[in-house]
Amino acid sequence: MIGTNLMLERGAMIGFEFRRMVMLFSMKDGENEIPCAISNHAMDQMEQVPWTKDDLREEQFLRLRDRIEQCASRKFQNGGPFEGKPPGIVLRSIDFRE
Numbered sequence: 001m002i003g004t005n006l007m008l009e010r011g012a013m014i015g016f017e018f019r020r021m022v023m024l025f026s027m028k029d030g031e032n033e034i035p036c037a038i039s040n041h042a043m044d045q046m047e048q049v050p051w052t053k054d055d056l057r058e059e060q061f062l063r064l065r066d067r068i069e070q071c072a073s074r075k076f077q078n079g080g081p082f083e084g085k086p087p088g089i090v091l092r093s094i095d096f097r098e
Helices: 041-046 054-077
Strands: 009-017 020-028 030-041 090-091
Touching: 009 030, 009 054, 020 041, 020 054, 030 041, 030 054, 041 054, 054 090
Parallel strands: 030 090
Antiparallel strands: 009 020, 020 030
């Protein structure tokens, strides 16, 4: 479902999920919270580094947060695809290709 706002608003940084190798965060569409995740590989590709230590993932996310959130908002506006339960936005390297 496409939201009513043009852009999603910043939500919460939830943390790095080691099992899935993703940083979890949320975005807000009005009162609705949208679960989001970005792969560790996507963040490393954005910074053009081979590998970031897991304990530095939150710092990396904060450095890249504006760009990540813009991409999540764009993907949301375009209708997804939404994945998981509950359905959310998952960002991968391909989502950041120009």
